[in-house]
Amino acid sequence: MQQKLSDRINNLATSQTLAMAAKTRELREEGKDIIGLSLGEPDFNTPDFIKEAAIQAINDNYSSYSPVDGYVELKDAIATKFKRDNGLNYTRSQIVVSTGAKQSLANIAMVMLNPGDEVLLPCPYWVSYADLIKLSDGTPVELPTSVESNFKITPEQLEAAITPKTRMIWYSSPCNPSGMVYSKEELRALADVLVKYPNIIVMSDEIYEHINFVGAHASMAQFDDMYDRVITVNGVSKAFAMTGWRIGYIGAPEWIAKACTKIQGQITSGANCIAQRATITALEAPVSKIQFMVDTFKERRTLIISLMNEIEGFKTPEPEGAFYVFPDISYFFGKTIKGHLIKDATDFSLFLLEEALVATVTGDAFGNPDCIRISYAASEAQIEEALKRIKLAVSEA
Ligand code: PMP
Numbered sequence: 001m002q003q004k005l006s007d008r009i010n011n012l013a014t015s016q017t018l019a020m021a022a023k024t025r026e027l028r029e030e031g032k033d034i035i036g037l038s039l040g041e042p043d044f045n046t047p048d049f050i051k052e053a054a055i056q057a058i059n060d061n062y063s064s065y066s067p068v069d070g071y072v073e074l075k076d077a078i079a080t081k082f083k084r085d086n087g088l089n090y091t092r093s094q095i096v097v098s099t100g101a102k103q104s105l106a107n108i109a110m111v112m113l114n115p116g117d118e119v120l121l122p123c124p125y126w127v128s129y130a131d132l133i134k135l136s137d138g139t140p141v142e143l144p145t146s147v148e149s150n151f152k153i154t155p156e157q158l159e160a161a162i163t164p165k166t167r168m169i170w171y172s173s174p175c176n177p178s179g180m181v182y183s184k185e186e187l188r189a190l191a192d193v194l195v196k197y198p199n200i201i202v203m204s205d206e207i208y209e210h211i212n213f214v215g216a217h218a219s220m221a222q223f224d225d226m227y228d229r230v231i232t233v234n235g236v237s238k239a240f241a242m243t244g245w246r247i248g249y250i251g252a253p254e255w256i257a258k259a260c261t262k263i264q265g266q267i268t269s270g271a272n273c274i275a276q277r278a279t280i281t282a283l284e285a286p287v288s289k290i291q292f293m294v295d296t297f298k299e300r301r302t303l304i305i306s307l308m309n310e311i312e313g314f315k316t317p318e319p320e321g322a323f324y325v326f327p328d329i330s331y332f333f334g335k336t337i338k339g340h341l342i343k344d345a346t347d348f349s350l351f352l353l354e355e356a357l358v359a360t361v362t363g364d365a366f367g368n369p370d371c372i373r374i375s376y377a378a379s380e381a382q383i384e385e386a387l388k389r390i391k392l393a394v395s396e397a
């Protein structure tokens, strides 16, 4: 038998965040003491009040299929959350609950894109965006940024990238991987360009909204002249330390929400019912219940930035949110360190894995080949030890 797979899967890249996590597990099984700073996953346990809600849901016999787009009570909790935290009005028919924000994104790509449609991706962008777009026959169009531009695009850059084929723009703020946060004024300036092109739909990924160290979170959908063409994506993985529970959701124009429900009805039948019930409790809780995690991430950010600034060759802008640093490490390109020729960020990331036993992710995975991503969703002791090892490993450069 010929082992022949579809072109679709053959053309798809493996998720490099998950690949690095798998490699870390493998090396640990071999007995290597790897510090894993590759995966964007809070190192906290899910808060007890959420776990108790899940146990209650099991005991209450929540074990059947839920409505495809989510329980009505959950959609109401999401609508209340959107209003409370973001000032956004979404009704039940505009909300779709999915198996993680990743599935929300996959739904969006599948329902919005036709072959050749262009999707603007300000760089660096989250790892799965480009491949989800390609999987739906769309064409990702990268908008480069750098440390110097604080990893943000300008309105002029946005306008210059728009063509008659532009169908969407996808971005996250706070940004994974750069940690940058677009202010309300910056979003308004981008909106001023987008209002001139009414066929462009915006995917605004706000999954890190609470992990913001610089001020109020701003949503693109808050602008009345944009609301009808913004899909707001969010989820509980990051804010509530619920990555494995797999619950994400969107607030969107009704015609898009309906389409996402239709596709989900063929692909998953809807998200896990117990996790959905627990998410009602998570979203109804006051934001103050998760503030301790945000405060801890902020302390760790200060720590990691101060340690990184001691290492020559790392240019690291201070992130404003999320839990990643995204240093430009192009200083090392062309150098040979401990016998490793560093040609690019991928070589550098592999060098750190082999010589410092620290797992990071190459910036290539996020459309920025001069950088690497380091997650500081790890304990202070791990961060200190990791940076000590990195400093030592590169000291011969
Ligand atoms: N968007 C961004 C920016 C992310 O970092 C992640 C990673 N969790 C996701 C979406 C997907 O999140 P999940 O599927 O866990 O809800």
Ligand code: GLU
Pocket: 015, 017, 018, 038, 039, 040, 041, 102, 127, 128, 176
């Ligand atoms: N979002 C996390 C990250 O960027 C988890 C990995 C993933 O979902 O791909 O590392």
